[in-house]
Amino acid sequence: MNQRKKQLLSGLRSIARMGETAVVAAKAGIKYATEQPNQAQLMRETFEELGSTYVKLGQFIASTPSLFPREYVEEFQKCLDQTPALPFSYIQQVLAEEFAGQDLNDIFQSIEEKPLASASIAQVHAAVLKTGEDVVIKVQKPNVETILYTDLGVVHFAAKMFERIVPKVKFASLSDIVNEIRVRMVREVDFIEEAQNLEDFKQYLQASQNTIATAPKVYHQHSTRRVLTMERLYGVPLTDLDVVKKYAKDPSQVLIGAMNTWFGSLMMCPSFHADLHAGNLMLLRDGRIGFIDFGIVGQLQPEVWSACMKFMDALQQTDYDNMAKYMLQMGMTDQNIDTAVLSEDLQRLFSGVLLSDPQELLSTKPADLNDIMLDIVGVGERHGIRFPRDFALLFKQMLYFDRFMRVLAPYTDIYADNRLQMLHDIEPASKLMH
Template sequence: MKNNIWLDGLRSVRRMGETAVVAAKAGIKYAIEKPSNARLMRETFEDLGSTYIKLGQFIASTPSLFPREFVEEFQGCLDQTPKLPFSYIQEVLESEFAGRDLGDIFASIDEIPLASASIAQVHAATLVTGEDVVIKVQKPGVETILYTDLNVLHWSTKLLEKAVPKVKFASLADIVEEIKTRMVREVDFIEEAKNIDDFVNYLNITHNKAATAPKVYHQYSTRRILTMQRLHGVSLTDFEVVKKFTKDPSQVLITAMNTWFGSLMMCESFHADLHAGNLMLLDDGRVGFIDFGIVGQLNPEVWTASIAFMDALQKTDFPLMAENMLKMGMTDQKIDTKILAQDLERLFTGVLSADPQQILSSNPADLNDIMMDMVGVGERHGIRFPRDFALLFKQMLYFDRFMRILAPYTDIYADQRLQMIQTMDPNILLKH
């Protein structure tokens, strides 16, 4: 224990030194090359590694909090990172399962990772009992680096607020606190396991047989290791392959959407990163939901107002859209709904008439453009969008664009199969 504390302290000191060196290099680069503030910040964040890459992704996905130039620049802040040698991963496994022989748990572990991100690396494996699993293993030293970086960030924020009182981000301390809360949760795999269990329980009590999520092997999971059932299928990012696997591709997304909409009211939290890479069409025809590391929480009133907003958008009733924006409680000012409706019409007329093939891409930049335009409209009217509403709206845009590709002649929101509000068994205790 003492050795671990000493090692963590050493890592912390080393990390602060690395941060100081990178910051100094950034200062020199600014003096010589004069890059834009946004570009300099992105490049510096990428040099600083895992915590700052996550922070960059937070900026890229939160147009309601950050200036457009920064949101656009950080679209290039990718989470895919170089793969670590398996020897490092094995060290973490042996540390977490101290006192247990790995051979008593895993019959085999594939040394070549399936994926490698800033915080964790994922390996395929087989349990001694024969089940195919994936092991999500936190990279060595990530948690220490995270806490060190967040403390430095908090300290820097205080200095910035004093040095630049009129800084655009008036509530920097609050933003940093939110980032800290979300990122700390993401490195706690026990928290992610709970998110998966909550979703699986929701599927069970609603008798949903059309969707699934990985079974968590809790006896082989810790804060730094998550062992889950391996789902076999194809990603919904490969639309041509999906069409080969099902006669009705639109039903695949209808199933995914109905399942996700139900989870908004039935689960403690909702999957907040459900891009197509986190949806799978399994070999048996079910839709698989994976990667529950990033979740959001939703006020039921916001969801009700959001449905009304989307319904008004579908009907191109812009005055009604404006009214529902106010019902969401996103402003306490007196708003001229006629002018707001006109602004919304100018924004969404172009969006709705755009070519979906151009709108949808593996990079969510296009969706962020729409969100930023919407935020811009809101700012002109004194409206502030809650972060979870932004996540919610962005997810619905994802679904909408996917459906336009898989079923271009299907009116998604008029489809009778779609159930945005589902009738629940009164015996089921809702979270609210």
């Protein structure tokens, strides 16, 4: 009876969600008909109003330039994932459901009511375990899974209808794209998988004898699919130079250590941290670099990263023939590519002001780097080359590092620094992780 009641409630929530979606979509339709706003902007604002699933969908669009028009890719990079905090009573409700049969006072000595962070899928609270350890609790917001599956059902239906109306959908089947979104988003709401991502990273640090970085310990006995309890790390963000200087004599060394750790994970770890912004990377009080929040990860074949690095090296050498060769290795295609023509296209793309000094390629502004990525993708598309989504995640992280450089090493060419190891000569992940 209890199970049937849960199913009934879930069904009612799904119906309510579809009604809510219809109302928001209708409002957007009226606004479009009466005001004729920018389509990409209206779509982004509508997605943000629809909440968690659509925010994540917008972020997918922003990080997949090989599948979506440039205007939409750029607009959805503004998609915000921060949401108003839920009342603490909701968090208590989820904790009570997940730890049913246990007294929460037997697990937690205290839980701070004010959250440390609140995003579309989860809210994070500081707490102290009964055994005395300081922890953070990542708690999934109520009904997120129901909303997720309902929304993706609506999106999948719409994609199928669109495919019937427009059979020649550009680049890929829309239903395949929706399925890719579904797989990634379902993973993000499964905190057991996030806990495994954390364990993989910590195992990589141990295997590579890396002592300059760390990640939170997971308390598996106090974690479920909807609750993740982790060690609390105390530190400062890498975007506050004055505070960083209190814990490190050479801020640039901190950044290089973080980058070397991340670059090594591309080849040694089953997945790489794909959202390493200022909130997820910190300098701890003991001088180590803390990596947190492994909800969004990417997976990259070592040969793809190797080809990326060789492509960048060829670009700095203005060797367009090799650039064309390595671009093919980075992407995917079922066509016979004329590398000579591709080489000519790349030369036209990069023969402007940018290459007046090739060494300055990776020292340009983040906005310029983003344009470079979109231009590279555009050239690839014209030749039938599709880049894996993780290529965009990779490049997005390079933009994050660029922002860190401007704070921690504004007068240093980090990419020319011999302390930086972008391509590690190491055993592949499959050997190190088993």
